[in-house]
Amino acid sequence: MRSIARLDRGFHEIPGPKQWPLVGSLPDFMGQGPGIHRVHKAYYLKYGPIVRINLLGNQEVIVYDPNEYLKVFRQESNFPTGFVGDLWMVHEIFKTRPYKSFVQSQGIEWQQKRREVQKYVMSPAVAASYLDAINDTAKKVSSRIDVLALSSKSNQVELKQLTKYISFDLFCSAALGKSLNTIDPANADPRDLQMVEDSSGSLNRTVKLMEKPYAKYIPTREYKECESMYQGVDRRGHELVQQAVQDLENGLAVSDETGPIVHRMLAGGVDPVAVNGELAALLGASVDTTQHVILWLLLNLATHPAAQQKLSSELDSVLGGADYTKEVQAKLPYMKAVIRESHRRNHTNPLLTMRRLDSDISLCGYNIPAGTRITFNGADIQQDPKVVENAERFFPDRFLPEQVALRQHDKTLSTLDHKLLATPFGFGARMCVGARLAESEVWALICRLLQDFELRLDPPNQTWDIAMPFMTIADPYPSISFIRRAQTPSKA
Ligand code: HEM
Secondary structure, eight states: OOOOOTTOBOGGGSOOOOOBTTTBTHHHHTTOSSOHHHHHHHHHHHHOSEEEEEETTEEEEEEOOHHHHHHHHHHOOSSOOTGGGGOHHHHHHHHSSSOOOSTTOOHHHHHHHHHHHHTTTTSHHHHHHTHHHHHHHHHHHHHHHHHHHHTSTTOEEOHHHHHHHHHHHHHHHHHHSSOOOTTSGGGSOHHHHHHHHHHHHHHHHHHHHHTOGGGGTSOOHHHHHHHHHHHHHHHHHHHHHHHHHHHHHTTOOOOSSSSOHHHHHHHTTOOHHHHHHHHHHHHHHHHHHHHHHHHHHHHHHHTOHHHHHHHHHHHHHHTTTOOOOGGGGGGOHHHHHHHHHHHHHSOSOTTOEEEEOSSOEEETTEEEOTTOEEEEOOSGGGGOTTTSTTTTSOOGGGGSHHHHHHTTTOTTGGGGGOHHHHOSSOOSTTSOTTHHHHHHHHHHHHHHHHHHEEEEESSTTOOOEEEOSSSOEEESOOOEEEEEOOOOOOOO
């Protein structure tokens, strides 16, 4: 075990809010509703880059400085626990399920299962191979938005529910080789619509149960709903995996480079029960996360016409109506900057990366004992006016290469370009396994929609707050109109 550096201050000297007997810092969060992000921001402003809190007796350290948190990743074991490690309800529920996915596993079991799954999801070549199916789904989304916009008086499209279905359909294009078309609920299979609700609902119940540790002993309504939703996903997943088994028996050809995730796993010899368990876990981790990234991108573009126009011009000149491809990514610096700026300004969930280390660690000059929950909050430092000029403003140009180069020698300003802040996918051995897939989904969708439509906040004077029931969202999510652009002759 690492010995404590002589100059380190003690754990209890870490600044932070008052800790009351039994409840700890919980009173700060009570009455905030879905405003947990506001409490964390207030802590950062008041106490600085490291804060010690206590939730119902559990000590937790929040680290806001990416340079400091990088030390955590450097010291993590080969089997980090991650966010799910602390979710008692997931462990309870999966004790009785037929299969436990890598996400619900720990230690060597996690590593073996994750290695097996990531073969089919994570490498650049594998992720790129799903792009044709993703682009097909993006086109379907565009057609559906056309129908919805034209059926509304002023081209408004209700995005909050639709983006959940978009996210599900995009994931299914990679996982099953086709969109399940839930974006058109009247014509979709009700079992698929239910699967979307169960997948997203189980995650949301899980988050709510985190605030109710007593539910472990007295099963609450939320716990029972959570359990039944996990079962619901499993049921429909079983049918979809069986369908994939049939597809293979009927001669569907797959290889290392082609075919949907589920079919490739089956062809690679993974047991169908395991394929179903991993499918459910991937789905659960993908729907709400991707949905909220899309929601913020669309809103930031709709509310910033100049940025939208600049993006649209870039897409016109590089793609000219054609689909997004991985090869073209390097020619779209403004698109990259838009995605990065949307993540900076509206982080979708700054509290998903957490670790417990096997040995003590020194962070910001304090000793953190082994086993302490250490959470990375990458959102608030990116809003700090000392680090980011005009932090409130949505200004993608700040991430164009020439702007990045200008600040590279400034210790404070270059923090913004730290690798831990660059993406929303976490880092280290337990980073998001779907990062490349999610990136393909978001790029393909935004490239398609921004080539096909102009987005307008309509009516223009809407206001909203930011809520964080689980992911951050504009609340109420405003109305956006989609005005079809004149067709560009396609380069496809
Ligand atoms: C833009 C959308 C997404 C965001 C923002 C996101 C973000 C994250 C984050 C922050 C983590 C935790 C990383 C850490 O602990 O350091 C994570 C884990 C994970 N993500 Fe994603 N994710 C997204 C999309 C996806 C997709 C599409 C999939 C599935 C294909 C996926 C599957 C997973 C899984 C399975 C884990 C847990 C990994 C493990 O426990 O080993 N995610 N994600």
